[in-house]
Amino acid sequence: MNYELIAIGTSWGGLQALSRLLSDLPAEIGQPIVIAQHRAVESPEGALARLLEQHTDRVVRDAEDKDTLEPRHVYLAPPDYHLLVEAGSLALSTEDAVQFARPSIDVMFETAADAYGERAIGIVLTGANDDGAAGLARIKGSGGVAIVQDPDSSERRRMPDAAIAAVDADAILRIEEMGPFLYGLCCEVARA
Amino acid sequence: MSEPPALPRRAEDLERLEIELLLEGVFRRYGFDFREYAQASLKRRLWRRVYAEHLETIAQLLDRLLHDPRCMERLLLDLSINVTAMFRDPSFYVALREKVVPLLRTYPFTRIWAAGCSTGEEVYSLAIVLQEEDLYEKTRIYATDINEAVLERARTGVFPLDKMQQYTQNYINAGGQRSFSEYYVAAYDSAQFSRSLVDNVVFAQHNLAMDRSFNEFNLILCRNVMIYFDKALQDRVHALFYESLETFGVLALGHKESINFTAFADRYEELDSNERIYRKVA
Ligand SMILES: C[S@@+](CC[C@H](N)C(=O)[O-])C[C@H]1O[C@@H](n2cnc3c(N)ncnc32)[C@H](O)[C@@H]1O
Numbered sequence: 394m395n396y397e398l399i400a401i402g403t404s405w406g407g408l409q410a411l412s413r414l415l416s417d418l419p420a421e422i423g424q425p426i427v428i429a430q431h432r433a434v435e436s437p438e439g440a441l442a443r444l445l446e447q448h449t450d451r452v453v454r455d456a457e458d459k460d461t462l463e464p465r466h467v468y469l470a471p472p473d474y475h476l477l478v479e480a481g482s483l484a485l486s487t488e489d490a491v492q493f494a495r496p497s498i499d500v501m502f503e504t505a506a507d508a509y510g511e512r513a514i515g516i517v518l519t520g521a522n523d524d525g526a527a528g529l530a531r532i533k534g535s536g537g538v539a540i541v542q543d544p545d546s547s548e549r550r551r552m553p554d555a556a557i558a559a560v561d562a563d564a565i566l567r568i569e570e571m572g573p574f575l576y577g578l579c580c581e582v583a584r585a
Numbered sequence: 586m587s588e589p590p591a592l593p594r595r596a597e598d599l600e601r602l603e604i605e606l607l608l609e610g611v612f613r614r615y616g617f618d619f620r621e622y623a624q625a626s627l628k629r630r631l632w633r634r635v636y637a638e639h640l641e642t643i644a645q646l647l648d649r650l651l652h653d654p655r656c657m658e659r660l661l662l663d664l665s666i667n668v669t670a671m672f673r674d675p676s677f678y679v680a681l682r683e684k685v686v687p688l689l690r691t692y693p694f695t696r697i698w699a700a701g702c703s704t705g706e707e708v709y710s711l712a713i714v715l716q717e718e719d720l721y722e723k724t725r726i727y728a729t730d731i732n733e734a735v736l737e738r739a740r741t742g743v744f745p746l747d748k749m750q751q752y753t754q755n756y757i758n759a760g761g762q763r764s765f766s767e768y769y770v771a772a773y774d775s776a777q778f779s780r781s782l783v784d785n786v787v788f789a790q791h792n793l794a795m796d797r798s799f800n801e802f803n804l805i806l807c808r809n810v811m812i813y814f815d816k817a818l819q820d821r822v823h824a825l826f827y828e829s830l831e832t833f834g835v836l837a838l839g840h841k842e843s844i845n846f847t848a849f850a851d852r853y854e855e856l857d858s859n860e861r862i863y864r865k866v867a
């Protein structure tokens with residue numbers, strides 16, 4: 394399978410987990426990455442992107458409406474918007490919060506599943522609520538790959554626990570195991 | 586003879602076909618045109634309606650829509666995203682005061698178009714800024730939306746009282762100069778905003794996808810509306826705005842919308858790149 398998109402959702406503890414994940418990610422992985430991280434509405438413009446950019450040489454930035462998905466780019470759901478995935482591009486929405494969250498991880502995952510089906514990889518990381526579980530199930534149900542951070546090693550285990558309860562995950566991994574695992578999925582299989 | 590069309594192969598292709606047929610059906614049956622709205626959000630909402638009606642496919646929903654106008658009303662509610670707030674993005678209003686107000690001062694009279702104004706919170710916010718900057722008296726604001734129901738609410742100027750705490754904070758962050766509570770009277774669970782804020786406002790129904798330009802403006806606000814459109818429709822609406830702005834007129838988009846990839850990118854200069862405020866120069 395040639396995977397074409399990596400979608401990641403997280404809330405509490407996400408900054409650290411994302412930093413580690415991105416810094417470990419082998420350079421060969423060229424798939425665009427979309428991230429929904431719950432954050433405060435008033436968080437300053439681009440602050441999260443700047444923090445994450447220190448851990449990777451990929452381009453990291455807040456998504457804009459109708460952005461084209463580029464290889465080796467990392468797109469963040471902007472504060473107070475839902476991030477929706479279309480085939481090859483992104484769209485934003487201000488519709489109501491889903492389960493109190495805007496951005497909603499479920500919305501991003503569900504649209505990623507719709508647009509990319511079996512070519513999507515979904516990852517749920519540390520977090521203190523259930524967002525992302527239903528969306529990850531959609532990714533898996535559409536033939537994509539579901540990965541969850543090992544709850545015991547997560548800063549907050551509720552989000553990974555909820556995802557594991559909702560989906561028969563393809564892999565439950567500690568954060569430091571994710572890079573090699575993704576390399577296996579994205580690079581080795583493609584070469585074979 | 587024309588080529589036979591490519592036949593749907595996969596489940597997604599079939600779904601795509603059903604959505605196209607549904608949108609075409611809704612347009613031909615009721616005149617509502619959602620054919621160029623952004624797919625992902627549209628699809629989510631269509632499926633939500635399919636399940637709420639206890640149906641199984643989008644084609645079944647089309648059947649019901651064609652024969653039952655009440656089902657169309659329910660779908661319209663699903664499809665209209667009217668979420669808005671007073672002083673949403675306070676930093677935008679700061680930029681408006683600092684960069685746009687000085688330009689507006691140079692005109693003897695100012696016409697502003699708030700396109701896709703929803704229930705009016707944005708218009709009342711704008712009017713407050715203009716009053717505080719002593720510009721309101723020589724301004725006319727045309728506030729439009731496709732949806733008559735939200736305009737009706739906008740005209741009343743009544744907003745939920747429990748939002749006032751957040752709006753007050755937004756107002757302060759937006760550079761407000763007075764006490765926010767001067768602008769409304771609280772009654773039970775609602776806040777009635779001062780009628781003077783809408784003295785110079787005309788609320789009118791206007792469909793950006795189909796209707797023409799109706800005036801020349803010094804400032805057009807269209808925030809968080811075009812994100813629901815696909816690229817082709819966005820381009821057409823940008824043409825409409827370009828045509829409706831006088832030279833050196835200002836166009837203000839939502840925080841995460843950009844003019845850069847449209848056909849009109851080189852006709853504007855950036856007044857504030859973070860806040861997506863542009864000025865027509867050519
Ligand atoms: C999310 S609200 C934005 C409200 C406000 N501008 C803001 O930023 O808070 C989007 C509005 O666009 C309106 N809209 C959608 N399609 C439209 C069209 N074709 N023509 C005019 N308005 C439209 C909707 O009815 C809705 O009120």
